[in-house]
Amino acid sequence: MSLTLSANTVVVLDFETTGLSPNQGDRAIEIGAVKLENGVIVDRFQKLMNPGFRVSSFIANYTGITNAMLAEADDCATVMHNFADFIQGCNLVAHNASFDQRFLDAELDVIQRDYDGTFACSLLVSRRLTQDAPSHKLGELVAYHQIDNDGVFHRALADAEVTASLWQVLLDTLQSDYSITNPDFSLMQKIAKMPKGSIDQFLKKQG
DNA sequence: TGCCAGGCCCTCTTTAGGGCCTT
Numbered sequence: 001m002s003l004t005l006s007a008n009t010v011v012v013l014d015f016e017t018t019g020l021s022p023n024q025g026d027r028a029i030e031i032g033a034v035k036l037e038n039g040v041i042v043d044r045f046q047k048l049m050n051p052g053f054r055v056s057s058f059i060a061n062y063t064g065i066t067n068a069m070l071a072e073a074d075d076c077a078t079v080m081h082n083f084a085d086f087i088q089g090c091n092l093v094a095h096n097a098s099f100d101q102r103f104l105d106a107e108l109d110v111i112q113r114d115y116d117g118t119f120a121c122s123l124l125v126s127r128r129l130t131q132d133a134p135s136h137k138l139g140e141l142v143a144y145h146q147i148d149n150d151g152v153f154h155r156a157l158a159d160a161e162v163t164a165s166l167w168q169v170l171l172d173t174l175q176s177d178y179s180i181t182n183p184d185f186s187l188m189q190k191i192a193k194m195p196k197g198s199i200d201q202f203l204k205k206q207g
Numbered sequence: 208t209g210c211c212a213g214g215c216c217c218t219c220t221t222t223a224g225g226g227c228c229t230t
Contacts, residue, residue: 102213
């Protein structure tokens, strides 16, 4: 891990893609991200990218991203080079991070770039900290926590922004419910891996 | 020909199956 990795800066990111699996030939079509410094958004990144083939009608309807929009976009390599620069030195957060990590790894592998941060998953943390939530879908959690939003979902920057707000809600929960002052990224990673049954006892020891 | 994601998590579990999440 890089010595320049920032302790207080994370990038919350979200991909829109042509499908669920890069192993099955799916590609990224949009990346959106916000950079958080001590919980405050200090930078944003949003780019459509042309995967080189037409997206299905399902994806066009699901995301609102059309083939006409993608025809005018830069190719994936160009966008991902810029995004690799954007995330340099930062840890990463995503909702269901294993999905976004697979696409990030696949797209950066194509252009032979790498990143120095590690991922934390807001879905896994949410399942442990707000076990009463009826669902841990991003949209459902936005409603559950009454998170401000512009009504846009399944677009990369909009989803990254509400995920960043959710991340902050989860950090605030650690402070308010467990008296954990300044919970950090590595604690969130530990929470994500902890058995649900022992999370309460673990957090009470942290406070 | 027919199949086709992958990881987490629960339970009627561990020699398994299925729902939840992401697009």
